[in-house]
Structure formats: C-alpha cells, structure tokens
Amino acid sequence: MGTFIQLVVDGLSTGSIYAALALAIVLVNQATGLINFAQGGMAVLSAYIAYAFLGLGVPLPLAILVAVVASFLLGALAERFLVRRFERGDPDTAVVVTIGLLTLVTGISALLWGYNNLGFPSLFPLTSVEILGAVVSVRSLATTVTIVLIMVVLQLLFLRTKLGLALRAVADNPGSAAFSGLPVGRLLMVGWGLAATLGAIAGVLVAPQLTLTPGMLDTALVYALAAVILGGLSSPIGCVVAASAIGVLENLVAVYVPLIGHDLKIAVPFVLIFVILILRPQGLFGRKVVVRV
C-alpha cells in the first residue's frame, strides 16, 4: 500500500509538470487557435534566464520573478515578430513555424549555456512528510499545489474576466472580433506572453528535479500534448486531470506491468489517446465543435 501511494503521489507531481506545459499550450490555443510546439523549449529558455540571474547573485525568488517577466516579453515578441505573419495563413504552415521556433530557442539555450546538465536550486524545501504510510517530498506536494492554483486562476481568467473573454473572442474569429473594437494584435501578444509565463513557472519548478539542459522538457512536451488531446483543447481543468492521470498511470504501469517497464512507459499516453479519441474525439472534457451554416 505504501509503495502504491508513493507511486501515485510521485505520479501526481510529474503529472503537474506536464499539466503546466499543457495549460500553456491550451492558453495559446485559446488565444490564437494554434498549437505551440515550442512551448517546452521556451520554458527551458526561461529556466536558463533564471539560472543566469542566479549566477549574478540574485536570490532565487527574485531570479524566478525576473525570468517570468522576461518570458512574458519573449512570448509576446515571438508572437509579434515570428508567428504573426503565419497566423492568418495555412494552419499547417503555422505548425511548422512553431516547430521551427522550438529548434531556434533550443539552439539559443545550447549556444549560450551548452549541453551540460546544470544544477538548479529548488524553490521548495527538500524535506519529506509522511502521508498514509508513504514518504512524500514537500517539493512534489508544493509543485502540485502551485500548478493546481494556476489552473484555477486560468479557468477564472478565461471564464470570468473581460480579458479572458477577449482572448477567446480573438481565437474564435479575429476578423470579426476586431469589428467590436478588440485590439487583435495586442491580445494575441498577451496570450503568448501569458503562456510563456506559465511555461517559465513549469521550467523553474521542474529544473531542480531534471537538471537544466536544452532538451529538458522535450519528453514532457510529448506528455503535455497527450494531456491536451485527452483533456480537450478548450478545458484547462480537463488538461490538468489528464496530465495527472498520465503521470500516475505511467508510474504505476512501469512498476506493476513488467512487460512495459520504464523503457516503454512513454507509450502509455499514446495508448490512452488512441482509446479516448475513438470513444470521445473532443477529449474527456472538451466541447464538441458544432458548425452550422
């Protein structure tokens, strides 16, 4: 029982990292209609920015704050100067552009900081507490709680604020939204900026565990995309639930299904996706898109 709970709690903690990235992807999608494949790479760059300020002797919370603000700006600028010209065009082109952006930011990280694993300090204490016989690290718990809080804030932002309504309106139909006076370009920049901010938080939360490398979040991005598909692109809560489920499931399967083990556990989310997409194509929590003319 102890091992089981341990596995579940660890799974929730890694799941919360996938969740943070998934939330950033959902945010960009809600605000721009695109899937940003560079979300993970951008988050890593954010963590490197925090790392650079740490190196200058800036205290950790402040370094993270600087990275978060810088990430908002980088996200907004990436939208304005790279993605903007492709947004209105072919969606397939835009996908290729965000993949190109992934290569670009990963390259920048590697160029500036190299490929060596760099240690990154944790924001939360490394002590443990005992829950139902399982030893749970405070860091895991705090990470999970942080992500859940962010999810709640995001959900409120989208559904209860004027900015959220405007972001969704622009994602739905930018041309038509402009007829109501919405500054479409600025809102797209805000959407990307907020997503990059979220990514930055994910980056600095996970860096202590994974150690900082340019490809640190590559695998996490795959899981995050799986969570987005499972949870539904329109649902922050759905993504967090799906990401947690993936985190827990991959842990359990790796231990309890010897055939799969740690080497094949990355297959878990894909099998899930396959099953869910057949049963419920809009995702577990997503809304079916109905178009009538």
Add this chain to the structure above:
Amino acid sequence: MTLLELVDVTASYGPVQVIDGVSLSVPEGGSVGILGANGAGKTTTLRAISGTVRTGGRITFEGRDIRGLRPDQVAALGIAHVPEGRGTLGQLSVRENLMVGAYLRKGRKAIADDVDYCLELFPQLRDRVGSRAAALSGGEQQMLAVGRAFMAKPKLLLLDEASLGLAPSTAKTVYDAIRRLRRESGIAMLVVEQNANLAFSLVDTATVLETGRNVLTGTSAELKGMDEIRRAYLGG
C-alpha cells in the same frame, strides 16, 4: 449634418481593383442603402469603411479622415460592422457574444440593460443566452450579429445582407427588429440588401452600384420600381 462621407473611394484585393470611384454620404441618424447585382462591390464598399480592404479616395466620419485605420480603430470611433455571413463567435455563448460587442464600453449597469434590450428585441435569443452561437439557426445567428453590433452603442451600423440565406418570414422578423432598433436608438445605418422590399423598408435614400461605380442615387420613393433597380437585382 453628414456623419459618413465617401468621395471617389477605390478598393483592391491584391492587384485587382474591384471598386473604382464610389461616392455616398450618410447623414446623422439617416439610413442609406447600397443596391446592386452580385459582385457589384457592395460588400467591398463596407469593407473599405471598416478598414478591412486596401482603399484609396477619401472616407470621412464626423469630419475626420478614417481611411487607413485598423478595423478596431474604426470600431472605436462608433462604426459597427455586421459582416456578410454574420461573423458570430461560434464557440462563445450568446451572452458572451453580446458582451464582446460591449468590449469598449464601461458601466456594468448600462451594459446589462442593453443585453436585456437585445433579448427583448430578439426574443428568440432569450432562451438561448447560454448556448454557443454555433448551435443557433441562421436567423438566430443574424439576430445575434445585429445585437452584438448594437451592444457597442455605435453611431453608424454597417449592415451587409442581413437576409442572406434566411427564410422570408425570418428575414422579415430580422428587418422588423432592425427598423425598431433604428426608431428607438436613432443609430444611422448603411444597408446592403439584395431583397428590394426589405431594403426599401429600412432606407430613406439609396445608391446603385454597377461594377464598382455609382450609377444612380435617389430617395427610396424615386428609386422604387425604376428599371435600373430591377436590372440591379436581376443581375444585369
């Protein structure tokens, strides 16, 4: 007082100029029609005003040159465009669509009152306030598009073929509501409409376009039944 004035306006999509010299004016509180066959340039003329097509010539609104402004800037001046095809925000609820219309406004109470007014104007929308716009019928979507434009409290409404694709009785319901809106709010209107009866029920004067130029302008009374009008509607 003239609210909107177009002088020798041209517009092009890429290298192709599709209107070449349209002039018209809308007085404050007035209602002006743009008539003409398919492809005459009616929609493009409205797009030239709302800043969604590349434009030459002179366009003034309240005496101010607005040519070259972005669509959101034009909207902020008090021009609400109900585009051809309605442009409702499909994944947003009816209420949210109306709230998007009020994006530039302040004052919760006044906005809430205007939402109520919209639902009174279009009672069909009342039961659907929580539904996504994409799930509405074509007529309901058109009503929502007009309601959303009204929510901006504009000085001028650009209305593009509000009857397109609707059953005659639905089209009539929509136009009845728009006439009531005009009477009660005094919003000026520039109306593109293929159905002559509907058009003349709403406008005081109208101009007829043929291949991107005005060929005729007059009051509704003068224009009704003229050969050019019939020609315009039968497409030449």
